[in-house]
Amino acid sequence: MSRRGLTKKPGSGGSSGGVSTAQLANLVYGQALREQAQQSKGDGIGIGNKASFAITFDDSTYWLKQDMITEMRSRKLPFTMGLIANPANDNNQGVTTADLQKWSWRWGMETWSHGYDHNTPNNVSDLEREVIQSKTTIETTHKLKCQGFIQVGATPSGAYNNLDKDKLLTNIKSDAGRIIYENHAHYSAYIGSITRRPPTGNYFGGSRYTVTAMPPGKTSAQHLADTLAQIDLCVKNGWQLALLIHPQQIDRTNAGSTNQMYWTHVMQILDALVAARDAGTAEILTLSGLYYVNKSSVRQNLATDNGITFAGVSQATPGFWSVTDASYWGDKTFHAADPVWGTPSFEQSNLYDVNGNKSLVGRINNLFAFAGETFEIRCRVRSTTAQQQRIKLQLTGSSGLFLDIQAGSTNENLWGEFYAQPGEGSFLRVPFTLPFDTTFLTIALGRGNGAANSGNGLAWTDFQIVKI
Numbered sequence: 001m002s003r004r005g006l007t008k009k010p011g012s013g014g015s016s017g018g019v020s021t022a023q024l025a026n027l028v029y030g031q032a033l034r035e036q037a038q039q040s041k042g043d044g045i046g047i048g049n050k051a052s053f054a055i056t057f058d059d060s061t062y063w064l065k066q067d068m069i070t071e072m073r074s075r076k077l078p079f080t081m082g083l084i085a086n087p088a089n090d091n092n093q094g095v096t097t098a099d100l101q102k103w104s105w106r107w108g109m110e111t112w113s114h115g116y117d118h119n120t121p122n123n124v125s126d127l128e129r130e131v132i133q134s135k136t137t138i139e140t141t142h143k144l145k146c147q148g149f150i151q152v153g154a155t156p157s158g159a160y161n162n163l164d165k166d167k168l169l170t171n172i173k174s175d176a177g178r179i180i181y182e183n184h185a186h187y188s189a190y191i192g193s194i195t196r197r198p199p200t201g202n203y204f205g206g207s208r209y210t211v212t213a214m215p216p217g218k219t220s221a222q223h224l225a226d227t228l229a230q231i232d233l234c235v236k237n238g239w240q241l242a243l244l245i246h247p248q249q250i251d252r253t254n255a256g257s258t259n260q261m262y263w264t265h266v267m268q269i270l271d272a273l274v275a276a277r278d279a280g281t282a283e284i285l286t287l288s289g290l291y292y293v294n295k296s297s298v299r300q301n302l303a304t305d306n307g308i309t310f311a312g313v314s315q316a317t318p319g320f321w322s323v324t325d326a327s328y329w330g331d332k333t334f335h336a337a338d339p340v341w342g343t344p345s346f347e348q349s350n351l352y353d354v355n356g357n358k359s360l361v362g363r364i365n366n367l368f369a370f371a372g373e374t375f376e377i378r379c380r381v382r383s384t385t386a387q388q389q390r391i392k393l394q395l396t397g398s399s400g401l402f403l404d405i406q407a408g409s410t411n412e413n414l415w416g417e418f419y420a421q422p423g424e425g426s427f428l429r430v431p432f433t434l435p436f437d438t439t440f441l442t443i444a445l446g447r448g449n450g451a452a453n454s455g456n457g458l459a460w461t462d463f464q465i466v467k468i
Helices: 021-040 061-074 097-107 124-140 163-170 175-183 220-237 263-278
Strands: 051-059 079-083 109-113 146-150 204-206 209-212 240-245 282-285 332-335 345-348 360-364 374-383 389-397 400-405 414-416 426-433 441-447 458-467
Touching (some): 021 175, 051 061, 051 263, 061 079, 061 263, 097 109, 097 400, 263 282, 345 441, 389 426, 400 426
Parallel strands (some): 051 282, 079 109, 209 240
Antiparallel strands (some): 360 441, 389 441
């Protein structure tokens, strides 16, 4: 929900101190937005001494759809989109609401407003269109949560003028500063240090490091080296970095454009982030998640917070898994100490089941605070024989199934296939965003193709759903 910005200047009447009742109400509303955001992040994202990164894209969903979304998916990387909200904008050519929802719900896209038309506002009416109408469009037309506002312009002009110099707090009396503050919980612009030292305690004005377009005078190889050095610095010191990629400004020919980074170099940057993540030295978060990082170990985990465990589970004592069909407990074994991992695990050997009726099923209720928020499923899963084995994992919200990992399905919610390996198994990582309208999450764990009782089974352990 958005509030219309005031056209009156502070001090133009109303209560004592020169601030009107309506102006005071709007400032209180802005503070309430930030308190609500704090709650939706679980009151902070504790990652210890790890570095934290956010990958953000601005402007062109067209080019995101052409190739970048495939690269993000293949690396299991969540990302933030600075969306130009007008569906008819040229940057959104060929991109539908269904595309945006798919990228969000199944592949971990977080959405921010980057204006309605990406225009420079010159008056209050322009500001209301760019700042307020953009948010309304994202949330009512696309039905995605708008996490914040990304200001247009490396050198702000028009009604945005000086927001980068004075920051929002000292410029709150300006129309731009006030309208942004009253309508968005978070704000991003070209302000302050590129690297951040958590906890920042700053939800307004965090800067981003631009990968492409490149700084003047830099070659792609030079800017690649600079970027990798920034990543290494953050990993060494446990700092933060938000990287900005304009997908329309990548040299996909690797031929030497004046200000566009080579495609191969952008891929090297993504791979460097994956390497740090997989080495356990970094977390890849959303842009809004980056704002709430601290060095504690306290973090919202929908699995542990809702009693999702495989320890002590049976048909008589199902615990979280009470939604499981009563007819399909016979093929499920629960190990207090798994024969391979030594941790509590769930093993299943049933037939491949597209609809999920034979899966282990549980439901998390009362997710009002987290609707529209981005999480990541993390768990270990292995084939119980010498052959790799397809898994099945399904997520269902208030409006139905929205994420489906399995083979042989043609439904529109299909995430793709994942093969669990034998031996020590595989690590499954699934960034996803809860649909904005959901109040619950149903989780179904099953297995793919294979004959019943053939020993061609699947085992799971350490199931987590962490806030990113």
